[in-house]
Amino acid sequence: ASGVTPANEGHIAFDKSDFVLVMPYGPENQYRLIGTVESEEGDKQQHSFDDVSQRAISGLGLSIKQVNWFSTYRVHHRVTNHFRRGRAFLLGDAAHVHSPAGGQGMNTGIADAINLAWKLVAVIKAQAPEILLDSYEAERKGFAHQLVKTTDRVFTFITASGGFADFVRTHIAPAIASQAYQYGRVREYLFRVISQTTMSYPDSSLSEGKAGEISAGDRLPYIAMGMTDNYASLSKIVWQIHIYGTATEEVRNWCDRHGVEWHVFLWQDAFENKGFKQDTTYLIRPDGYIGLVVTERYAEHLSAYVSRLGIQRALLLKH
Numbered sequence: 001a002s003g004v005t006p007a008n009e010g011h012i013a014f015d016k017s018d019f020v021l022v023m024p025y026g027p028e029n030q031y032r033l034i035g036t037v038e039s040e041e042g043d044k045q046q047h048s049f050d051d052v053s054q055r056a057i058s059g060l061g062l063s064i065k066q067v068n069w070f071s072t073y074r075v076h077h078r079v080t081n082h083f084r085r086g087r088a089f090l091l092g093d094a095a096h097v098h099s100p101a102g103g104q105g106m107n108t109g110i111a112d113a114i115n116l117a118w119k120l121v122a123v124i125k126a127q128a129p130e131i132l133l134d135s136y137e138a139e140r141k142g143f144a145h146q147l148v149k150t151t152d153r154v155f156t157f158i159t160a161s162g163g164f165a166d167f168v169r170t171h172i173a174p175a176i177a178s179q180a181y182q183y184g185r186v187r188e189y190l191f192r193v194i195s196q197t198t199m200s201y202p203d204s205s206l207s208e209g210k211a212g213e214i215s216a217g218d219r220l221p222y223i224a225m226g227m228t229d230n231y232a233s234l235s236k237i238v239w240q241i242h243i244y245g246t247a248t249e250e251v252r253n254w255c256d257r258h259g260v261e262w263h264v265f266l267w268q269d270a271f272e273n274k275g276f277k278q279d280t281t282y283l284i285r286p287d288g289y290i291g292l293v294v295t296e297r298y299a300e301h302l303s304a305y306v307s308r309l310g311i312q313r314a315l316l317l318k319h
């Protein structure tokens with residue numbers, strides 16, 4: 001295909017109840033197009049590229065020479081009632097399916113797997129009680145519902161028909177969107193939402209405590225520190241403790257007694273900007289989410305948390 005400028009950027013065109021998303025894909029002049037084909041419920045007809053409305057495509061000035069691959073899929077918006085039934089678990093599209101608006105499906109499925117994997121290992125090795133597995137549905141289902149609702153709204157907006165909807169989509173929304181996108185804050189907000197880095201589990205039974213701007217259940221905020229960063233230790237999929245500031249003897253002793261890996265990061269102003277509170281102890285889960293935040297009586301709180309969850313010493317040991 002040719003005719004779209006700039007050629008190496010993504011483009012989206014709306015035209016009445018028609019839209020097309022154009023993404024440069026591999027070699028020059030090769031693109032992936034995503035759009036809509038109208039069809040009735042239960043329609044089993046095999047569609048081809050000729051069925052795709054050309055209005056939005058020609059609106060972009062795109063001229064298509066050859067179609068290498070064409071495929072259709074039906075958009076569903078559904079979330080399963082249960083992510084777990086006994087020994088069976090659902091994750092990925094099997095648990096929640098929605099329109100590709102926002103490109104979130106694969107990422108969400110991978111996040112499900114990351115959430116479940118360390119819990120399964122712990123329970124299979126008898127290092128944690130079976131009830132830990134219930135936190136998988138509790139933590140992931142809420143986000144799945146929120147995602148399906150949002151993508152449903154975006155998809156409905158993109159495909160809604162009728163005079164007013166057409167006017168908003170083709171005249172008002174593009175003007176507002178391109179203006180808003182000029183602002184760094186808007187771009188940063190969109191990055192946070194789409195990258196899912198702000199997704200958190202504040203109501204989980206595994207989340208306890210808050211200090212500064214960070215609550216248990218949050219994903220550990222990322223901080224670059226010269227040649228390294230505070231995520232380096234997360235490459236080990238283990239429970240670990242992070243202290244931003246100075247570690248008290250009490251915390252160090254507790255970690256040594258329980259064999260828990262711990263890391264101290266000398267206090268910098270940048271930490272506060274990320275929401276950390278000086279000298280606070282953060283107990284981090286194997287998936288990089290914060291389980292416990294402690295600011296005082298460290299040993300007592302750490303021991304109480306571990307015993308409440310029924311976590312065995314073997315699970316905490318650095319491997």
Ligand SMILES: Cc1cc2nc3c(=O)[nH]c(=O)nc-3n(C[C@H](O)[C@H](O)[C@H](O)COP(=O)(O)OP(=O)(O)OC[C@H]3O[C@@H](n4cnc5c(N)ncnc54)[C@H](O)[C@@H]3O)c2cc1C
Nearest residue numbers: 034073091092093094099100102103104105106107108109
């Ligand atoms: C057009 C489009 C664009 C997308 N863009 C993005 C994007 O940009 N970013 C993003 O994150 N996500 C995107 N997604 C969503 C993403 O593709 C899915 O969320 C993801 O592939 C789901 O992975 P999964 O492993 O859960 O399921 P699937 O990928 O559906 O895998 C399930 C597998 O199980 C197999 N299977 C089914 N039944 C059986 C059976 N009985 N026995 C054995 N095997 C079986 C199937 O053949 C399939 O291979 C997009 C989806 C579409 C349709």
